[in-house]
Amino acid sequence: MSDIRYPQNNDLRCLVHFCAEKGLIWLDESRMILMHAAALSELRKELINSVGIDQARRILTRMGYAAGSRDAELAKKIRVGQSLQDAFVVGPQLHMLEGMVHVSPVSLDVDLEKGHFAGEFIWENSCEAEVHVREFGHAEHPVCWMEIGYASGYTSAFMGRFILFKEVECAATGNNQCRIVGKPVDEWPDAAEHTPFYEADSIVGRMLELSSQVDALRASLERSLPCQNLIGASAGFRHAYSLIEKAAATQVTVLLLGETGVGKERFARALHAMSGRANNPFVAINCAALPHDLIESELFGVEKGAFTGAQVSRMGKFERADGGTLFLDEIGELPLAAQAKLLRVLQEGEIERLGDDRTRKINVRLVAATNVDLQAAVKAGRFRSDLYYRLNVYPVLIPPLRDRLSDIPLLVESMLQRFGALHGKRVPGLTDKALRALKGHTWPGNIRELENLIERGMILAPQNEPIEVEHLFAEPQEFEAVRHGIDATGNLAAAPGTSDREVLCRQVMQAGISLDELEQALIQHAVKEAGGNLSGAARRLGITRPQLNYRLKKKE
Numbered sequence: 001m002s003d004i005r006y007p008q009n010n011d012l013r014c015l016v017h018f019c020a021e022k023g024l025i026w027l028d029e030s031r032m033i034l035m036h037a038a039a040l041s042e043l044r045k046e047l048i049n050s051v052g053i054d055q056a057r058r059i060l061t062r063m064g065y066a067a068g069s070r071d072a073e074l075a076k077k078i079r080v081g082q083s084l085q086d087a088f089v090v091g092p093q094l095h096m097l098e099g100m101v102h103v104s105p106v107s108l109d110v111d112l113e114k115g116h117f118a119g120e121f122i123w124e125n126s127c128e129a130e131v132h133v134r135e136f137g138h139a140e141h142p143v144c145w146m147e148i149g150y151a152s153g154y155t156s157a158f159m160g161r162f163i164l165f166k167e168v169e170c171a172a173t174g175n176n177q178c179r180i181v182g183k184p185v186d187e188w189p190d191a192a193e194h195t196p197f198y199e200a201d202s203i204v205g206r207m208l209e210l211s212s213q214v215d216a217l218r219a220s221l222e223r224s225l226p227c228q229n230l231i232g233a234s235a236g237f238r239h240a241y242s243l244i245e246k247a248a249a250t251q252v253t254v255l256l257l258g259e260t261g262v263g264k265e266r267f268a269r270a271l272h273a274m275s276g277r278a279n280n281p282f283v284a285i286n287c288a289a290l291p292h293d294l295i296e297s298e299l300f301g302v303e304k305g306a307f308t309g310a311q312v313s314r315m316g317k318f319e320r321a322d323g324g325t326l327f328l329d330e331i332g333e334l335p336l337a338a339q340a341k342l343l344r345v346l347q348e349g350e351i352e353r354l355g356d357d358r359t360r361k362i363n364v365r366l367v368a369a370t371n372v373d374l375q376a377a378v379k380a381g382r383f384r385s386d387l388y389y390r391l392n393v394y395p396v397l398i399p400p401l402r403d404r405l406s407d408i409p410l411l412v413e414s415m416l417q418r419f420g421a422l423h424g425k426r427v428p429g430l431t432d433k434a435l436r437a438l439k440g441h442t443w444p445g446n447i448r449e450l451e452n453l454i455e456r457g458m459i460l461a462p463q464n465e466p467i468e469v470e471h472l473f474a475e476p477q478e479f480e481a482v483r484h485g486i487d488a489t490g491n492l493a494a495a496p497g498t499s500d501r502e503v504l505c506r507q508v509m510q511a512g513i514s515l516d517e518l519e520q521a522l523i524q525h526a527v528k529e530a531g532g533n534l535s536g537a538a539r540r541l542g543i544t545r546p547q548l549n550y551r552l553k554k555k556e
């Protein structure tokens with residue numbers, strides 16, 4: 001056969017992690033499943049019987065293609081610095097590791113720069129050939145569709161151009177093995193017979209009909225959710241949203257409750273946009289951000305000469321918001337004197353500027369928000385109870401992000417679009433593992449924290465590559481319990497890179513500390529901890545006193 005040899009696959013095997021406790025298997029950052037070949041066989045049979053052999057082939061080919069292109073992403077980063085051939089055979093090696101088929105290279109000629117590719121491989125133990133023969137008997141034509149899809153998908157993603165693989169012999173037709181040949185699609189004279197199986201829209205009529213129904217449903221959903229800024233589909237979110245929607249049609253004062261960072265101002269803006277006041281101003285003010293002695297003039301305005309420094313008359317926020325909505329964030333921080341004035345404004349519907357004896361009618365809907373317990377503030381005498389009752393007519397609790405984790409993918413998608421436009425960068429999303437890490441986080445800072453992480457991840461991830469866990473979190477995430485990998489004998493073993501010691505070693509290596517430096521640092525540390533007592537230090541290091549002496553001398 002050929003002289004092409006595979007490198008050891010340790011680097012690939014140690015990317016496989018089993019976390020049975022969490023119901024997860026990983027191949028690096030991609031979630032995998034251990035599936036019965038019999039289930040695949042059943043799927044194949046169902047597909048062939050229900051949509052016909054061509055559609056079944058198309059679906060399975062595309063399924064393999066998707067898997068292959070994912071593995072190519074991995075190949076690009078796993079054997080950096082090794083020969084192009086070693087980098088390329090990550091694909092065949094993973095195809096074997098994933099249990100689909102045994103792959104032996106016959107010939108392989110790859111030139112990334114020229115875009116040249118020619119490859120021939122022998123397949124043995126093809127999973128698809130086996131299940132096909134078991135279910136349908138010997139076939140007339142090759143049947144390893146998913147596997148050929150994988151080879152095409154992997155190679156196309158690796159090469160950055162469409163490389164079409166064809167099965168020129170198949171074990172299912174009575175051969176001992178399958179044989180596959182791949183080259184750029186335009187070098188195949190009969191490419192047109194194969195490419196339709198890679199296309200998304202070979203059409204089953206009913207699918208079209210369904211998809212137009214989906215469009216109609218989506219359009220009606222968009223009508224009912226006019227605020228693109230508010231994103232979510234979880235029960236908690238929808239409940240808060242429906243309360244806001246009902247309030248929008250009325251003039252009721254709304255009190256938004258929730259932790260810092262849950263997006264209270266967005267809800268206030270949404271309420272405004274859905275209300276009859278939408279064409280009038282929305283004015284927001286954060287009571288905690290203003291010095292106490294300025295709050296009243298900011299809210300109610302000031303008349304020239306009202307106090308030293310008031311050289312011109314100025315409108316307050318209430319007047320600016322006339323006809324529209326005034327959003328008072330962190331209302332719990334409002335000083336008592338201002339609380340009294342606010343209460344009067346709410347009762348009378350009119351304001352008085354500071355230093356003015358005229359009253360002015362105003363028509364403003366108030367939306368207040370707080371992240372403190374106002375009832376407790378009332379008890380403590382920091383908040384007027386009459387104002388509290390006036391504000392608490394229609395409280396809406398906005399759930400913290402940890403109670404709406406299922407919204408994270410939706411939120412992330414919209415943030416990626418927003419930050420992508422902002423930073424002129426495109427990333428295709430998050431890896432499975434990164435998404436999983438987000439769902440495992442407790443989110444003390446809520447949506448705002450998520451925004452910060454996504455923005456950071458977007459900046460750190462390479463252009464056109466998905467955001468990985470390490471782009472999001474500076475600290476390693478402990479969101480998984482014990483992990484297992486596969487050792488050289490194919491058995492489950494504790495995964496590398498997960499023990500404390502592994503983490504420590506990695507940190508030491510990354511910091512560029514030499515072995516000698518590390519030894520000296522450890523000894524100094526032990527001596528210090530032992531209060532200068534060398535015997536104590538030796539005990540801590542698990543060596544004898546003479547051994548310690550020897551090592552200390554070595555330094556000099």
Ligand SMILES: [Zn+2]
Nearest residue numbers: 144170171178
């Ligand atoms: Zn085959």
